[in-house]
Amino acid sequence: MPVLRVNQAGVERSISLTPGLSLRETLHRANVHLRSTCGGAGVCGRCRVLITYGRTNAPTARETARISPDDLARGVRLACQVRPEHDIGINTQVRPEHDIGINTQVRPEHDIGINTQVRPEHDIGITVQADVYPSLSGPAGHWRSLADDEYAPVDISPMPDAPPYGAAVDIGSTQIRVSIWDMRSGRRIAGRIGLNPQSYFGADILTRLAAAAESPDNARLIRMAAREAVGEALQDMAQAHGLNLREVGQVVIVGNTAMLALLSGRNHGLLLNPDNWERTIDCSPDDTPALRELWGVAESAIIDIVQPVAGFVGSDLLADIIATKLAEGPDSALLIDFGTNSEIALWDGREILVASTAGGPAFEGGGIGCGMPAEPGAIFRVEQDEASGAFHHETIGGGEPEGICGSGLVDILACLIRSGELRENGKFLHHHAGGRLQIVIGRTDMVLTTQDIDALQRAKAAIAAATTRLMKLAGMHPEKLRRVCVCGAFGRYLDVRNAQFIGLLPGIADDTRVEHGGNSALAGCEALLFASDRAAVLRSVAGKANHYNMSTDTDFEELFIDSLFLRPMRWPM
Amino acid sequence: MLEDVITAYNEAVFDTDRERALKVIHDAVDRGVSPEDVVFKVVIPAIEQMIKSISESFDANLAQHFMTSQIAAEVTEEMLARFRKAPEVVGHIVIGTAQGDLHSLGKRIVIGCLKSLMIDVTDLGVNVPPEKFVDEAVARNAQVIGISAMMVHTARGENGCIMVRELLRKRGLEDRIKIIVGGAPYRYDLELYKTVGADASADDGITAGRVIAGLIKEVRR
Numbered sequence: 001m002p003v004l005r006v007n008q009a010g011v012e013r014s015i016s017l018t019p020g021l022s023l024r025e026t027l028h029r030a031n032v033h034l035r036s037t038c039g040g041a042g043v044c045g046r047c048r049v050l051i052t053y054g055r056t057n058a059p060t061a062r063e064t065a066r067i068s069p070d071d072l073a074r075g076v077r078l079a080c081q082v083r084p085e086h087d088i089g090i091n092t093q094v095r096p097e098h099d100i101g102i103n104t105q106v107r108p109e110h111d112i113g114i115n116t117q118v119r120p121e122h123d124i125g126i127t128v129q130a131d132v133y134p135s136l137s138g139p140a141g142h143w144r145s146l147a148d149d150e151y152a153p154v155d156i157s158p159m160p161d162a163p164p165y166g167a168a169v170d171i172g173s174t175q176i177r178v179s180i181w182d183m184r185s186g187r188r189i190a191g192r193i194g195l196n197p198q199s200y201f202g203a204d205i206l207t208r209l210a211a212a213a214e215s216p217d218n219a220r221l222i223r224m225a226a227r228e229a230v231g232e233a234l235q236d237m238a239q240a241h242g243l244n245l246r247e248v249g250q251v252v253i254v255g256n257t258a259m260l261a262l263l264s265g266r267n268h269g270l271l272l273n274p275d276n277w278e279r280t281i282d283c284s285p286d287d288t289p290a291l292r293e294l295w296g297v298a299e300s301a302i303i304d305i306v307q308p309v310a311g312f313v314g315s316d317l318l319a320d321i322i323a324t325k326l327a328e329g330p331d332s333a334l335l336i337d338f339g340t341n342s343e344i345a346l347w348d349g350r351e352i353l354v355a356s357t358a359g360g361p362a363f364e365g366g367g368i369g370c371g372m373p374a375e376p377g378a379i380f381r382v383e384q385d386e387a388s389g390a391f392h393h394e395t396i397g398g399g400e401p402e403g404i405c406g407s408g409l410v411d412i413l414a415c416l417i418r419s420g421e422l423r424e425n426g427k428f429l430h431h432h433a434g435g436r437l438q439i440v441i442g443r444t445d446m447v448l449t450t451q452d453i454d455a456l457q458r459a460k461a462a463i464a465a466a467t468t469r470l471m472k473l474a475g476m477h478p479e480k481l482r483r484v485c486v487c488g489a490f491g492r493y494l495d496v497r498n499a500q501f502i503g504l505l506p507g508i509a510d511d512t513r514v515e516h517g518g519n520s521a522l523a524g525c526e527a528l529l530f531a532s533d534r535a536a537v538l539r540s541v542a543g544k545a546n547h548y549n550m551s552t553d554t555d556f557e558e559l560f561i562d563s564l565f566l567r568p569m570r571w572p573m
Numbered sequence: 574m575l576e577d578v579i580t581a582y583n584e585a586v587f588d589t590d591r592e593r594a595l596k597v598i599h600d601a602v603d604r605g606v607s608p609e610d611v612v613f614k615v616v617i618p619a620i621e622q623m624i625k626s627i628s629e630s631f632d633a634n635l636a637q638h639f640m641t642s643q644i645a646a647e648v649t650e651e652m653l654a655r656f657r658k659a660p661e662v663v664g665h666i667v668i669g670t671a672q673g674d675l676h677s678l679g680k681r682i683v684i685g686c687l688k689s690l691m692i693d694v695t696d697l698g699v700n701v702p703p704e705k706f707v708d709e710a711v712a713r714n715a716q717v718i719g720i721s722a723m724m725v726h727t728a729r730g731e732n733g734c735i736m737v738r739e740l741l742r743k744r745g746l747e748d749r750i751k752i753i754v755g756g757a758p759y760r761y762d763l764e765l766y767k768t769v770g771a772d773a774s775a776d777d778g779i780t781a782g783r784v785i786a787g788l789i790k791e792v793r794r
Contacts, residue, residue, distance in 0.1 A: 041725060043761050062761045210726040272726065274675050274700045425589040426636050450634050457636040551675040552699070560678075561643050564636040565589070 005089035006032055017084055023049065024079040027090075028200055039202035039211050040080040042066070044367060049082070049090065051075040056084045143236045144375070146177065146191035150492070152323055152523035156530035158186030163249025163298060165189070168525040169230055170316060171255035171263060172196060173205055173340035174364045174373060175489065176226070177522045178233040180243065181529060183250070188526070189241050192233040193519075195373075197225040198262065203361045205258040205312070205341050206272070212262060213269050223265040231295045238296075248297040252534075253305045254525045256314035256341045256356070257281055260305055277311040278549050306528060306538065310547035312356040317343040319524025321541050324485045324517055327352050331482035334467065334506070337521065338363050338406070338488040342463050345545070348474040352545040355470055359462030362455040363406035363490045370446035372403030373489060379404045380493040382411035384419060391415070396493075404446065407493035409456060412448065414498035417566055424567045426453045457564050460504050464569060465559035466550050467506060473548060478506035478571060487517035502566045575614060578606060582615050586623070589640040591647070598648050608652040616652070617689055617779075620645050624777045639678055642778070646685025653688065662693045664789030666753075667709045668719035669697030671733035676723035679756055683721070686778025692785055703736035710750050716792040717785050720754045720771070728758035729769060738770030751788040755781060 002017040004026055015030045024040050024047050027033070038044035042062030052075060059072055060081045067076050162183035170177045179191035201211040201222050212219040230253075238245045253263070260283035261268035267283065270276045285291060288303050297303075306315035317337060320326070326333050327347045335345040340361040346353040365371030365378070372378050376397035382404075383392045393408065395401045404412070416422035421429050428450065471478060484505065486494050496514050499505040508514075517523075531537045550556045563569070578601040585594035598611055623641050653660060666687065670680055677699045687694050695713055697705060706718050718737060722728035729735075734754050741747045754771040766774035772788060775781035 041761070043757065061763055065761060206724060210724060213726065273673055423588065425640060426634055427587075454634040454636050457634075461636070557677060557681075561639050564640055 002085060002087045004030075004084070004087075006030060017088070019085055020083065022080050023077075023082040023084055023088075023090075026084075027079065033195075033200060034079050039200070039207050041207075042078055042081050044203075047079040049077055049079045051077055051082070051088075054086060054088060056082050056086070056088075143192040143194040143233050146179070146193050146519070150193075150519055151179075151188070151191065152487075152518050152520040154323060154523040154526045156186050156527060159183045159530060159532075163301075164247040165243060165245075166250040166252070166529045167234060167248055167297075168522060168529045169251060169253040169255075170319070170519070170522040170525050171226060171230075171253060171259040172316070172488075172521075173208075173256065173259060174199060174203070174361055174366065176229055176233065177519055178230060178237070179522060179526060180234070180237050180241075180248070181526065183530075186530070189243065190237040191522070192236055193375075194229060194233060196259075197229050198222050199366075200225070203340060203366045204358060205256070206358065208262065209258055209268055209271050213272055219262075219265065219268070222262050226259070226263050227291065227294055234295055234297075245296040246298050248295075248301055250302045250529060251295070251297060251304070252525050252529045253303070254315040254319040254521055254528075256316055256339075256343065257283065257308040257312045258314075258341065260308060260314060264305055271312070274551060277551060278547065280310050281308060283307060304528075304534070306525070306534075309354055309542060309545055311549055312341055312358070313343055313354050313547055314356075315538075316521040316524075317345055317354060317356075318538060318541050318545075319521040319528065320485070320487050320517065321345055321347075321352065321524070321545075322527050322537065323520040323524035324487070324515065326483075326485065327541065327544055332476060332480055333483035333485065334471075334481050335485040335487060335517070336463065336467065336491070336505075337517075338463070338486065338490040338494075340364060340366065342466070342488075344463070344466050344470060346467075346470040346474055346476070348476055350544075351474075352541070353470045353474055353548060354545050355466045355548045355550050357462040357466035357550055359459035360455060362452075362459035363409070364488075365403060365405050365409075367455045368404075368409065368452045369449060370404050371409065371452070372405055374405040374407065374493055375489075377402035379408040381495065382408050382415060384415040389419065401446075405493070406490035407495060410502060410504060411495055411498050413453070413456060413566055414495075414501045417502065422453070422566070424565045426450070426457045426564070426566060428453075457566065460502060460566070461560050461563035464503050464563035465556050468559050468563070468569060469550065469553060469556050470548065471506065472555070478569070479509045479512075481506070481508050481512050483513045483515060484508060485515045485517045485520070487520040489519070492516050492518040500568055503563060503569045506569050507571070574601075574604065575606060575610060578611075579615050579618070583619055583622070586619050586641050586644060589637055589644070591640075591644050594644045594648065598652070602652075602655070607657070608655040609657070611652045612649055612689055616645050616648050620686060620689065621779055624779050638682065642682035642685050645689065646681070649685060649689040660691050663691050663786050664717065664793075665693040665695070665713060665715040666717040666719050666785055667695045667697055667706065667713060667715045668721070669701035669706060670699040671720050671722040671727040671730065672700055672702050673730060673732065674722050674724055674727035674756075675699045676721070676756075679723060680719075680721040683719070683755060683778040683781050687782050687785065690779075690782035690786070692782060692789075703732055703740055706737050707740045707744065707746070707750075711746070716750065716789045718750060718752050719781070719785070720752065722754065722756040722758060725758045728754070728756055728765065734766075734769040734771050749792060751792060753781065753785060753788060 004015045004017050034047040063078050063081050166181045166183045168179050176196050177193045180189045202208040212222045264283045264285035267281050291303050292301050308314040320337050326335050330349050333347045337343045341358050343356045365373050378396045379393045379401045380396050381394040528534050581597045684694050710718050720734050751772040753773045754766050759765050759774040773784045775784045
């Protein structure tokens with residue numbers, strides 16, 4: 001049987017090749033997860049690999065549509081389109097000899113690094129560029145402890161009569177967060193964050209839902225991927241803290257509608273039909289005993305999937321609203337939970353206007369060549385020295401940079417537009433140079449392409465257009481906002497001025513409070529875990545919320561196109 | 574004078590500066606350039622140039638595509654209203670997105686291009702049931718049905734092009750009405766349009782205009 005040799009971070013191992021499987025599928029089975037946003041359909045062009053020697057199937061039409069002739073000639077391929085029949089070797093880490101620092105020189109060459117570890121004894125060797133999730137290569141065993149400052153504040157009162165432990169779960173399209181609590185003392189024992197392994201089936205939720213609709217088998221795989229991921233996180237915490245999961249008496253779960261439907265395994269097919277995008281989808285599981293058994297929690301444990309609002313607006317937004325106390329005072333407040341499926345809530349003192357907008361995973365680092373989630377190793381802040389033009393960056397955790405997360409990308413866009421290197425319409429000034437801006441930082445080769453800018457423009461436009469639309473519906477001028485809450489991992493590090501400069505956030509009055517909610521959906525879920533009457537708490541929030549469906553809103557479409565420009569939001573638009 | 578207008582318009586479009594593009598056109602019309610010349614000698618060549626550069630580049634920026642098409646559509650609409658005599662229409666198409674698909678931006682670009690190419694367009698909107706495509710095409714004497722689908726499951730789905738073809742066949746309309754499809758899935762799988770029973774597909778609005786003109790000729794023969 002032919003063998004695939006994988007060199008990942010200097011560690012080599014061999015995997016048997018199953019004829020017929022794509023390189024991407026083979027790597028996935030071996031827990032090497034190439035970045036992709038299309039679920040392996042050959043559409044997103046992200047799972048690029050470089051074949052350095054040997055032969056395999058000829059490039060498919062999808063590859064010729066995505067890879068330039070020069071790159072194809074060099075052996076660049078899409079892993080989802082390559083079906084190797086012979087021995088191959090791959091290296092997932094490239095270490096080009098570059099200095100640390102950002103280089104803004106526009107480089108006409110290609111964004112593929114050179115593998116210095118070619119193994120001539122094998123038939124085929126490929127070099128994987130930085131398109132492998134560097135630090136989050138889940139699904140198994142890649143759970144990271146949430147640091148103390150990653151938790152959003154949460155008000156809870158101990159429950160002396162409850163079963164010993166309880167768990168809160170926030171299932172995001174890109175990341176899953178889980179925490180375990182000592183219910184009787186009201187103390188958080190541990191928290192974990194990890195990649196949602198369903199990403200393999202598509203980064204955006206519609207691709208993932210369509211994958212689940214393809215066959216019952218696929219739906220089961222997607223359902224089990226998330227269920228097992230939550231189970232692993234629970235196990236990981238139980239082992240680290242000597243807990244008996246059988247003493248977990250409650251698990252409360254929030255997420256967007258698609259994530260909850262896929263987790264429960266029910267009604268996710270309904271979400272593919274736009275006729276259902278204004279109704280509430282029932283996401284309660286009908287196999288709770290199986291969930292209890294899989295997670296190893298108490299046989300009598302209450303497993304509560306908090307039901308979504310309507311359309312794609314899920315219970316994660318309700319949790320955000322609860323955690324931030326958004327709708328509890330007279331102060332008008334805007335909340336944006338940035339994600340693959342961004343959710344927006346606007347409190348005008350009377351009603352909460354809510355909407356979701358599928359801008360794609362760009363701000364979570366998805367679909368961006370040098371992008372990564374806001375995780376250790378991510379460049380989260382970039383500044384440009386006005387005099388010298390030199391860039392300075394900060395990395396989460398302070399270590400060697402492995403990629404750039406959303407807030408870093410926002411900073412870079414703002415810097416490039418200020419310096420005039422990028423136009424408001426997303427064109428590089430040096431358009432003759434192949435449209436690639438090289439940002440070499442440390443060991444990984446980081447390049448920002450016009451396609452990356454495009455993805456960021458569209459993600460930004462979707463969020464800005466939905467925000468503006470809700471503001472208009474409420475008849476509210478942004479300067480009247482008293483609070484702005486930016487939630488999600490991305491929001492935690494976001495430079496508000498830069499976000500306003502590119503029009504991602506509205507211009508607000510100087511004394512408006514900007515709150516970086518961080519993992520506020522998890523915090524809201526934790527608050528629900530300790531609520532003595534959960535249903536009542538949820539009713540009080542959901543009762544004030546009105547869902548506005550952006551996908552059938554023609555004003556939204558106009559605003560979307562206008563918001564593609566990287567410039568401050570104009571008002572009135 | 575027309576040369577200057579073309580240069581100024583192209584520069585504005587390159588910068589995707591809507592206000593400037595409109596000003597260039599308004600100034601030109603004020604100075605005596607005919608609305609016909611604006612459409613045929615300024616706007617259409619600019620769209621063709623844009624599409625050429627997009628199809629030749631692997632770094633195409635969809636955002637810019639949206640922005641420039643928006644400008645072209647706006648200018649064309651305005652100029653068509655000012656044509657000295659009603660423009661001679663090539664034919665009629667009803668267009669919409671497949672059932673289950675709400676992605677309207679691609680369709681919007683195509684409609685702008687088709688109008689500038691003198692094809693009469695009825696926009697059926699998004700999430701259009703197959704019956705509606707056929708009923709509207711018959712009611713409006715359209716020679717072509719255009720179906721846009723941006724997702725694989727709507728491009729391949731049974732209630733999209735496949736059902737429209739089935740309905741045309743059942744009602745004996747296949748000689749009178751042709752089907753053209755468009756959207757990302759058809760670009761990545763060049764044979765897909767045949768699989769779902771369409772007569773043609775096109776990658777962009779300008780190509781669509783040419784292909785549709787051909788289909789209309791076929792029907793009228």
